[in-house]
Amino acid sequence: MAELSATTPKTEDRPSALREFWFYFSENRGAVIGLYVFMAFVICAAFAPLLAPYDPTEQFRDNILQPPAWQEGGSWAFPLGTDPLGRDMLSRLIMGSRYSFFVGIVVVCVAVTGGVIIGLLSGFAPKWVDTLIMRVMDIILSFPSLLLALVLVAILGPSLTNAMIAIAIVFQPHYVRLTRASVLSERQKDYVTSARVAGAGKARLMFKTVLPNCLAPIIVQAALSFSTAILDAAALGFLGMGAQPPTPEWGTMLAEAREFILRAWWVVTFPGLAILVTVLAINLMGDGLRDALDPKLKRS
Amino acid sequence: MFGYFLSRLGMFVPTFLGVTLISFMFIRVLPGDPIIVMAGERGMTEERYQEMVVKLGFDKPVLQQYWDYLVGVMHGDLGESFVTKKPVWDEFFALFPATLELSICAMIFAVALGLPAGVIAAVNRGKFFDRALMSSALVGYSMPIFWWALLLIIVFSGNLGWTPVSGRIDLLYYFPSVTGFMLIDSLLSGQEGAFTSAVRHLILPTIVLGTIPLAVIARQTRSAMLEVLGEDYIRTARAKGLSPTRINGLHALRNALIPVITVIGLSVGTLLAGAILTETIFSWPGIGKWMVDSIFRRDYPVVQGGLLMIAVIVMLVNLLVDVLYGIINPKIRRR
Numbered sequence: 001m002a003e004l005s006a007t008t009p010k011t012e013d014r015p016s017a018l019r020e021f022w023f024y025f026s027e028n029r030g031a032v033i034g035l036y037v038f039m040a041f042v043i044c045a046a047f048a049p050l051l052a053p054y055d056p057t058e059q060f061r062d063n064i065l066q067p068p069a070w071q072e073g074g075s076w077a078f079p080l081g082t083d084p085l086g087r088d089m090l091s092r093l094i095m096g097s098r099y100s101f102f103v104g105i106v107v108v109c110v111a112v113t114g115g116v117i118i119g120l121l122s123g124f125a126p127k128w129v130d131t132l133i134m135r136v137m138d139i140i141l142s143f144p145s146l147l148l149a150l151v152l153v154a155i156l157g158p159s160l161t162n163a164m165i166a167i168a169i170v171f172q173p174h175y176v177r178l179t180r181a182s183v184l185s186e187r188q189k190d191y192v193t194s195a196r197v198a199g200a201g202k203a204r205l206m207f208k209t210v211l212p213n214c215l216a217p218i219i220v221q222a223a224l225s226f227s228t229a230i231l232d233a234a235a236l237g238f239l240g241m242g243a244q245p246p247t248p249e250w251g252t253m254l255a256e257a258r259e260f261i262l263r264a265w266w267v268v269t270f271p272g273l274a275i276l277v278t279v280l281a282i283n284l285m286g287d288g289l290r291d292a293l294d295p296k297l298k299r300s
Numbered sequence: 301m302f303g304y305f306l307s308r309l310g311m312f313v314p315t316f317l318g319v320t321l322i323s324f325m326f327i328r329v330l331p332g333d334p335i336i337v338m339a340g341e342r343g344m345t346e347e348r349y350q351e352m353v354v355k356l357g358f359d360k361p362v363l364q365q366y367w368d369y370l371v372g373v374m375h376g377d378l379g380e381s382f383v384t385k386k387p388v389w390d391e392f393f394a395l396f397p398a399t400l401e402l403s404i405c406a407m408i409f410a411v412a413l414g415l416p417a418g419v420i421a422a423v424n425r426g427k428f429f430d431r432a433l434m435s436s437a438l439v440g441y442s443m444p445i446f447w448w449a450l451l452l453i454i455v456f457s458g459n460l461g462w463t464p465v466s467g468r469i470d471l472l473y474y475f476p477s478v479t480g481f482m483l484i485d486s487l488l489s490g491q492e493g494a495f496t497s498a499v500r501h502l503i504l505p506t507i508v509l510g511t512i513p514l515a516v517i518a519r520q521t522r523s524a525m526l527e528v529l530g531e532d533y534i535r536t537a538r539a540k541g542l543s544p545t546r547i548n549g550l551h552a553l554r555n556a557l558i559p560v561i562t563v564i565g566l567s568v569g570t571l572l573a574g575a576i577l578t579e580t581i582f583s584w585p586g587i588g589k590w591m592v593d594s595i596f597r598r599d600y601p602v603v604q605g606g607l608l609m610i611a612v613i614v615m616l617v618n619l620l621v622d623v624l625y626g627i628i629n630p631k632i633r634r635r
Contacts, residue, residue, distance in 0.1 A: 030435075138311070139318035142611040142618075144573035147591065151607055154595045155330055231444055235577055238446045239592060254447060261450050262458040272447025279442040287438075 024292035031288020037281035045101035052091035092248035107229035110168035115175020123183030137173035182214035223286035323608040378605030388605035397480025399586030406510035418521020440515030466583035524556035565621030
């Protein structure tokens, strides 16, 4: 193998992959804005305890349902007001970013790892194994994702961890299909044949030769799943099947605030706005990633 | 064409069996004994317990249990609800029209706004309209719809008082259910104001449920239109001197519709998932709310039956979309 790689032509005159990627990515202004917002979100999640002015579960009994600072009756002690139990909204929102970030990361990692491995196997395995795997994926895809996640959580018991497991299982088939489709088209190509002729084993062919060339659509899908995972986890929390109170998870906060919607708009508006802005930023970024990574859509 | 249909059907059968297997397993992998759950806090005597084991078939081998379940499903027997003691099948079809009515309205809303939005955006590519429409579509696509519902309630029900907050019709009106569709039944009842009341109850849930499909359809229509507008036959049509309206509306849109129809078909799953949230928020008496309530009440036969029925509906719609796609697009059929 060592002699082989030494004889491959040098490609130094090409711009580095990262710089080329950034060139296409930065052409999409929305994507860059999305990236900045997402970075702010990540910083918020990382340094939440330092940024939050109060403890998210601390109750200020004298300041129950206090409106935001700019509204009459509000004060800068609680910039975004307080909730029905007198907890500071801003602190809860900042801490909530941790849960959403955590959900996104865990779900995407689990779903991508599992999905890519199953997809690679499916693409390289004998026909009957492939058919079997694809039928199983079809079966999972027949259930609306939120419903299946809801039922899985009903089996496992409501908690944020179980919600993440359920969402990861529901997302798996997308990666399996995506990986398998790219593997099937890559397998035909000459470089794979030459690697096989050079004596590469099945595992090397799968993970070193073919997989890197299938990554682009998977990365794009991962970015989009990150936002869908946050949405689904919030929806489960909202239905009482995700994170349990008093966890300051955004969906759970919305569920707790429901009965106050006509009295205190801020307890409902801010958690939802946080979800929307985060999801929107990630989706903008995902669109930019697709433009930058998918050669078919690249403007030549 | 017939062969194509048969091959699609051939894929449907194993998937259907798999779906029944999953819903069959559901009640058996639950933590705790379903019979104890059914008894609730009152508890149950040992004899009664044994009686229930036999009645539910838990004493037979698992394969036999699955076979009995499958035969039952084929005969429309999904078991009885623990809570209401009514057959799950009957409950499902009593509530399904409410969900269907809401879904149809949401789909009409999404297509009626999404198609023109996509076409306008594509024709004005890169201009103000395109950017404004596509930005709104992305916002709609990223929307947590349960929050969107609450916002609409605050503004339209709370501040403006235009729309009711929950239910399908005002309690003032009562009439027998003929079709199960409130819009039709209220018209048939002939009661003054009943139809208006039904419409007013439908507005907010329709908007909430239709928002994500609307965004998806607008985005898909735009990209499909852009692709078609670059084709040679469009240039030919332009060279012939046809008016832009005729080119965009007739030549381009018709061909752009093919992928859009697929997206519309595939949105059925999204709609049913969205119905869970929408119906819960608006207390809409459909299958979404029924499922959520049953999960909380631990009414397992209902969850099991509902899960199966919803999956089968999604599969049937996907099959229908595949077949329709084959009819519209001959290239697919010959593969």
